[in-house]
Amino acid sequence: MPDQPRSLPGQPSLRYLKLEAKRRLADGEFSALHDAQVAIAREHGQPSWAALKQVISDQSERESHALAQLRWAIARFREAGEPGWTPPADEEIREHFDDHVLSIVSPEALIKSITGMASALRGELVVTSLAPLGVRAEIGGLEVFASVEAEPPHRFTGLQGIALGGRVTDSRAAAPPPARTLGDAPGWAAEIAESMFGELGLAGLVLAGREAGRPPAAPAWVLAKGWADLGRGEVLETSHRFPASGISALVTATAVLRLVGDGRAGLDAPANDYLRTVRLADDTVTVRELLSHTGGVDSPAPASMIADSVPDLVTVTGPVIACGGPRGEVRPSNGGSAALGQLLADVTGSPFTEAAASLVLRPLGMNDSSFPASAAEIGPPAVTCYNVTPEGSFEPAPAKVCTLPAAGGLWATADDIARLGAGWSSLLPETLAREVLTAENGEGRTALGWFITPRGDIAMNGGALPGSAASLLLRIRDGQLHVMMTTRYVALDHIHDRVLRAWANHASFGPQP
Numbered sequence: 001m002p003d004q005p006r007s008l009p010g011q012p013s014l015r016y017l018k019l020e021a022k023r024r025l026a027d028g029e030f031s032a033l034h035d036a037q038v039a040i041a042r043e044h045g046q047p048s049w050a051a052l053k054q055v056i057s058d059q060s061e062r063e064s065h066a067l068a069q070l071r072w073a074i075a076r077f078r079e080a081g082e083p084g085w086t087p088p089a090d091e092e093i094r095e096h097f098d099d100h101v102l103s104i105v106s107p108e109a110l111i112k113s114i115t116g117m118a119s120a121l122r123g124e125l126v127v128t129s130l131a132p133l134g135v136r137a138e139i140g141g142l143e144v145f146a147s148v149e150a151e152p153p154h155r156f157t158g159l160q161g162i163a164l165g166g167r168v169t170d171s172r173a174a175a176p177p178p179a180r181t182l183g184d185a186p187g188w189a190a191e192i193a194e195s196m197f198g199e200l201g202l203a204g205l206v207l208a209g210r211e212a213g214r215p216p217a218a219p220a221w222v223l224a225k226g227w228a229d230l231g232r233g234e235v236l237e238t239s240h241r242f243p244a245s246g247i248s249a250l251v252t253a254t255a256v257l258r259l260v261g262d263g264r265a266g267l268d269a270p271a272n273d274y275l276r277t278v279r280l281a282d283d284t285v286t287v288r289e290l291l292s293h294t295g296g297v298d299s300p301a302p303a304s305m306i307a308d309s310v311p312d313l314v315t316v317t318g319p320v321i322a323c324g325g326p327r328g329e330v331r332p333s334n335g336g337s338a339a340l341g342q343l344l345a346d347v348t349g350s351p352f353t354e355a356a357a358s359l360v361l362r363p364l365g366m367n368d369s370s371f372p373a374s375a376a377e378i379g380p381p382a383v384t385c386y387n388v389t390p391e392g393s394f395e396p397a398p399a400k401v402c403t404l405p406a407a408g409g410l411w412a413t414a415d416d417i418a419r420l421g422a423g424w425s426s427l428l429p430e431t432l433a434r435e436v437l438t439a440e441n442g443e444g445r446t447a448l449g450w451f452i453t454p455r456g457d458i459a460m461n462g463g464a465l466p467g468s469a470a471s472l473l474l475r476i477r478d479g480q481l482h483v484m485m486t487t488r489y490v491a492l493d494h495i496h497d498r499v500l501r502a503w504a505n506h507a508s509f510g511p512q513p
Contacts (some may be wrong), residue, residue: 017052020497024459027498029505049255055251066135069096069128069169070146073114073159074125074139080118087111089441098155100325113216117161136493141166141462143491157331162464165200165490169392172230173203182238182415183221188502193225196495203227203386203394204236204487205494208414210422212478216438217365220418226487227488229384230394241368241382241411242485244470247420248371248402248410248461249337252352253291253449254424255359256340257436260287261429264347267291267448271339276346278313280339282323287343290336291328291448296325297336305334305408306400306465309374313342316403330446341406352406361416369412375399378411385467385487394488396468414483421481437476450474458500464489471496 004365021036030036034049041052042261079085093107102110123140130136133154134147142161179193189207210218222238224443259265265274267288272279280297289295300316321335341352345348348355353371361369374376378399385397402408414421425433436448437459446452450459462471462484471487471492482499484492 010477024501027191029347029501036296064130064132064135064382066133066146066148067130069136069148069154069156070137070144070159071125071250072096073146073156074121077114077118078121080115087115087164096155097159098149100298101156101158101297103322103324104301106301109205109301109303114159120161138164143493148478158351162491163388163489165202165488168201168388168394169394170230170394172227172233173201173394177235179223179225180235181221181223181235183219185221185223186259186502188505189221189223192495192498192502193223196498197225199494200486200488200490201388201392202486202488202490204240204383206236206238206240206242206414206483206485207508208483210418210479210481212475212480214422214479218422220415220422220483222414222418224414228381231384232395235377237381238415239368239381239413241354241378241413242470242487243385243402243465243468244369244410244412244417244485245402245407245408245465246332247412247417247461247470247472248339248406248408249463250420250424250449250461250472251356251360251410251510252340252344252406253336254420254427255344255356256287256291257428257432257448259344259347260429261427261432264508265343266306271295271343274343274347274450275339277342278317279320280323281320285323287340288448290333290340290343292446293333293336293451294328294446295333296323296327296329296331297323297333297335297339298324299332299336300338300404308400310401310403310409313338313404313427330451332451336402337407338404339405344406356406360420360427361426364416364508366412366416366419370409371405371409372401375401377401382411383468383487385414385465387467388488389508400466402407402465408465414485417470417472417483417485418481421474421483422479452476463494473499 017040021033021040024030024036025033036047042051044052046052046055090107106223120140120142126138128136128138137144141164143164146160148156176197193205193207197274206224208220208222210220212387224236224238226236228234228236228240260267265287268286270283271285271287271290272283285295293461304316317335317338344355345352386394387397389395393427447459450461452459458478459474459475460471467489468487469492473482480503484495
């Protein structure tokens with residue numbers, strides 16, 4: 001059981017909690033559905049399932065601006081492609097999406113993207129987490145995240161749909177080989193891999209972790225399940241490299257923090273004081289704001305994020321990186337991470353890839369990690385990433401690299417990502433390392449290079465590229481960490497939930513504070 005009640009979202013879904021109870025029953029955590037329901041109720045501070053249902057009923061009256069906008073999007077686009085449906089005009093789109101979103105994605109591209117989800121939007125909407133300005137829901141095989149402005153008309157500041165996965169029909173995935181392991185993988189990790197592999201419809205999955213209280217140099221455990229390449233029948237090994245996507249930004253942030261610790265850059269100095277190759281449109285955005293994603297720095301259009309090779313940064317962002325977003329609000333920014341990568345290069349006088357390697361990768365022993373400049377440089381032993389066709393078959397995702405290496409260009413083994421999660425703080429002065437996970441802005445708690453979950457107990461980083469997803473979770477109080485990497489772009493939240501429950505239910509994870 002968790003060490004304290006989990007807080008309910010603003011308008012939780014009873015149906016989702018019922019499904020969670022059934023999943024936990026199927027996983028063997030409980031012998032009866034009633035017992036699973038009672039356990040969930042107690043985890044949320046209620047004495048019984050009936051009491052939890054009443055709380056949810058009471059809270060369901062609360063309104064959410066984010067849910068209202070999401071319902072508009074569903075109603076407006078669910079019939080896309082059907083006879084008589086007409087796409088919204090620019091004016092209508094601008095009534096529902098803020099200017100910052102539309103500076104990154106044009107109305108035409110936005111309409112095309114949402115239209116592509118029309119069949120999913122015809123499904124039943126299941127709200128899993130709700131607040132006035134944010135909603136997380138499931139519909140038609142997608143997990144949807146939406147956020148809106150605080151002020152009327154509460155336009156979208158973000159809208160994303162990620163495949164929940166699902167069983168596939170590809171016969172090559174019908175009988176996965178036995179899992180490969182490195183180190184002493186806990187039993188719960190094997191159970192999660194076994195159930196999630198089929199539930200999410202994966203070709204390859206790797207989990208890794210380090211126990212609480214162990215020194216950074218202590219070896220991680222790694223568990224790999226599935227295939228590195230279906231066409232060749234190549235079994236996935238713990239030594240295979242995956243796209244590490246958003247975790248790349250953590251390497252970049254850690255390298256910049258080393259410059260701060262050495263006195264070569266100032267957290268609260270304007271980033272433009274150090275940038276030479278490109279500049280930010282706003283001269284007042286600080287290094288701290290770039291690290292905490294609170295500087296309002298724009299991201300390039302998603303279509304420009306992948307290519308056959310890495311171009312010059314100016315080719316992707318232009319000589320001046322726009323800063324059209326709100327200051328002080330945490331918004332993940334690939335443009336901000338790219339600016340940090342260029343700051344690193346400009347201050348050290350070395351290319352970003354060499355600066356990141358000398359300041360982070362080599363000191364932490366991340367010897368199987370790199371930032372390839374082209375698809376040809378990825379090289380073995382690397383996984384093949386996959387998309388899934390509407391018929392349920394795996395097809396290889398085109399071999400591409402991220403055009404912004406500092407934001408998403410890292411390829412690494414799960415063991416190396418665990419080294420990063422365990423060792424980043426050892427590279428910094430103690431006071432700076434503490435500040436990384438305890439920093440605050442005007443809106444409350446944030447972090448430098450990490451994102452903090454709403455409860456404030458987990459720091460995380462991660463992201464996705466076509467055909468892959470990766471994440472790193474770190475429990476702040478004791479350093480317990482977990483790595484997840486897949487060769488299909490799917491939402492990892494269900495794996496996250498299972499891991500956090502395993503952490504709560506196994507008390508043998510090292511010393512407790």
